[in-house]
Amino acid sequence: MQKPLILVTNDDGITAPGLRNLVLLMKKIGDVVVVAPDSPQSGMGHAITLDSTLYSKKMLAGTADTANEEYSCSGTPADCVKLALQELLDRKPDICVSGINHGSNSSINVIYSGTMSAAIEAGIEGVPAIGFSLCDYKWEADFSQASDFIIDIVQQALENGIPKGVVLNVNIPKLNKQRIKGIKICRQAKANWKEKFDKRTSPMGKDYYWLTGEFELLDKGEDTDEWALANGYISVVPTQFDLTAHHAIQELNSWEF
Amino acid sequence: MQKPLILVTNDDGITAPGLRNLVLLMKKIGDVVVVAPDSPQSGMGHAITLDSTLYSKKMLAGTADTANEEYSCSGTPADCVKLALQELLDRKPDICVSGINHGSNSSINVIYSGTMSAAIEAGIEGVPAIGFSLCDYKWEADFSQASDFIIDIVQQALENGIPKGVVLNVNIPKLNKQRIKGIKICRQAKANWKEKFDKRTSPMGKDYYWLTGEFELLDKGEDTDEWALANGYISVVPTQFDLTAHHAIQELNSWEF
Numbered sequence: 001m002q003k004p005l006i007l008v009t010n011d012d013g014i015t016a017p018g019l020r021n022l023v024l025l026m027k028k029i030g031d032v033v034v035v036a037p038d039s040p041q042s043g044m045g046h047a048i049t050l051d052s053t054l055y056s057k058k059m060l061a062g063t064a065d066t067a068n069e070e071y072s073c074s075g076t077p078a079d080c081v082k083l084a085l086q087e088l089l090d091r092k093p094d095i096c097v098s099g100i101n102h103g104s105n106s107s108i109n110v111i112y113s114g115t116m117s118a119a120i121e122a123g124i125e126g127v128p129a130i131g132f133s134l135c136d137y138k139w140e141a142d143f144s145q146a147s148d149f150i151i152d153i154v155q156q157a158l159e160n161g162i163p164k165g166v167v168l169n170v171n172i173p174k175l176n177k178q179r180i181k182g183i184k185i186c187r188q189a190k191a192n193w194k195e196k197f198d199k200r201t202s203p204m205g206k207d208y209y210w211l212t213g214e215f216e217l218l219d220k221g222e223d224t225d226e227w228a229l230a231n232g233y234i235s236v237v238p239t240q241f242d243l244t245a246h247h248a249i250q251e252l253n254s255w256e257f
Numbered sequence: 258m259q260k261p262l263i264l265v266t267n268d269d270g271i272t273a274p275g276l277r278n279l280v281l282l283m284k285k286i287g288d289v290v291v292v293a294p295d296s297p298q299s300g301m302g303h304a305i306t307l308d309s310t311l312y313s314k315k316m317l318a319g320t321a322d323t324a325n326e327e328y329s330c331s332g333t334p335a336d337c338v339k340l341a342l343q344e345l346l347d348r349k350p351d352i353c354v355s356g357i358n359h360g361s362n363s364s365i366n367v368i369y370s371g372t373m374s375a376a377i378e379a380g381i382e383g384v385p386a387i388g389f390s391l392c393d394y395k396w397e398a399d400f401s402q403a404s405d406f407i408i409d410i411v412q413q414a415l416e417n418g419i420p421k422g423v424v425l426n427v428n429i430p431k432l433n434k435q436r437i438k439g440i441k442i443c444r445q446a447k448a449n450w451k452e453k454f455d456k457r458t459s460p461m462g463k464d465y466y467w468l469t470g471e472f473e474l475l476d477k478g479e480d481t482d483e484w485a486l487a488n489g490y491i492s493v494v495p496t497q498f499d500l501t502a503h504h505a506i507q508e509l510n511s512w513e514f
Binding site: 040042043044045046047048049050051053054055056075076078079082083085086087108110111112117120124125149152153156160163165166168169182183185187188190192195196197199206207208209210211236237238239240241242243244245246247248249251252253254255256257 | 297299300301302303304305306307308310311312313332333335336339340342343344365367368369374377381382406409410413417420422423425426439440442444445447449452453454456463464465466467468493494495496497498499500501502503504505506508509510511512513514
């Protein structure tokens with residue numbers, strides 16, 4: 001039987017430890033092709049490159065530490081997936097996995113996440129897709145603790161299929177393997193960022209800002225991804241790209257135009 | 258009575274005719290502050306600037322052709338809204354309007370749209386928000402035809418309020434005023450882009466790509482934004498930033514972890 005073809009991408013760039021870890025895990029399951037940004041693309045949301053050119057470079061691959069094939073791309077995570085599916089892969093992948101992101105993409109962070117945009121782009125194009133994120137921003141984070149869970153989730157997705165129009169947003173708490181209690185299917189917690197702009201003046205006398213902020217959880221539900229992560233579970237949120245707020249249609253139909 | 262405070266932004270940049278038209282319309286309704294990108298940001302999705310600095314410049318304003326205050330910003334549309342709400346505005350705006358975009362943001366385009374991301378960012382921060390797009394990509398598009406409808410939609414939103422957790426995605430067909438049949442509340446049509454990468458070689462011998470593609474409508478429903486636009490209506494889709502696919506939770510709970 002043909003091994004499943006697994007497309008791996010991310011938003012932290014092709015050299016990021018989170019991606020390198022994911023590649024090694026996916027090689028246990030199937031044939032792996034990497035198409036990932038040549039530089040960090042965190043916070044890129046679902047950006048695509050419209051007014052500029054895209055470069056792609058074939059990297060050394062096929063060794064113990066690398067995928068069967070690897071390509072870096074000058075574009076965003078969503079660009080990488082488009083380029084992979086249309087240009088670089090010989091056949092449609094059986095699944096696309098994005099990550100492992102260095103840092104959480106739970107709750108409202110899904111909106112800003114390049115990791116999840118790559119997965120969503122694959123989903124839009126009809127490829128089952130999962131974004132993985134570890135709740136540890138450090139470059140030297142320990143990605144090994146959740147290895148068995150990640151393999152389990154990908155294998156279940158390959159066996160059961162992912163519901164149509166849905167991609168999975170998987171977040172992993174920063175815990176040792178023994179302390180991870182299991183996997184919970186969740187909804188996206190209501191939350192936002194309380195921004196703070198750190199205003200400074202450049203050596204040339206020009207004012208500029210750094211965007212910083214504090215995460216503000218606005219949701220006490222015990223069925224949310226934030227609750228699961230705070231209580232030692234890996235969270236899996238089914239995430240959709242039909243953004244219609246169906247429940248609001250009736251109310252809007254009462255407006256008098 | 259205090260006039261409503263209206264924040265205007267976009268993704269085509271502060272000089273774009275679509276924004277300049279929207280400013281003039283909004284001045285008929287309230288006090289207007291513009292915070293918009295200093296350069297085109299189309300296709301930026303919900304990108305935010307994390308690894309770089311942000312600049313903001315106070316522009317000439319208060320004339321017949323301009324808002325009460327105007328600021329350009331070096332960041333993305335979502336950055337502009339964050340900066341406006343946290344740093345530049347004296348009080349919370351009563352509404353944020355984004356656009357008028359040069360080109361459609363109907364159906365799946367909402368995912369890639371900087372125009373809509375700005376509106377969504379405002380929505381996340383609790384400000385009622387509407388994105389406006391004209392289905393005409395030209396810089397010299399005629400934005401005047403839909404003026405009455407735009408004012409009507411904004412006034413209704415100010416009077417009725419927009420349902421919580423929802424922002425409006427308004428698309429306007431490229432038609433003369435007399436031929437616009439009215440306003441329809443719709444759902445987002447299922448569609449995707451059939452990408453084509455136009456591969457070229459630079460004068461230096463390096464291969465590169467341009468991302469191009471064809472829009473592929475996968476939805477025959479008569480309750481969609483695409484149907485409304487094709488049939489002479491302005492489409493209004495209530496759009497949410499809770500991306501949870503609630504209908505998929507039960508199915509995923511049957512997976513055996």
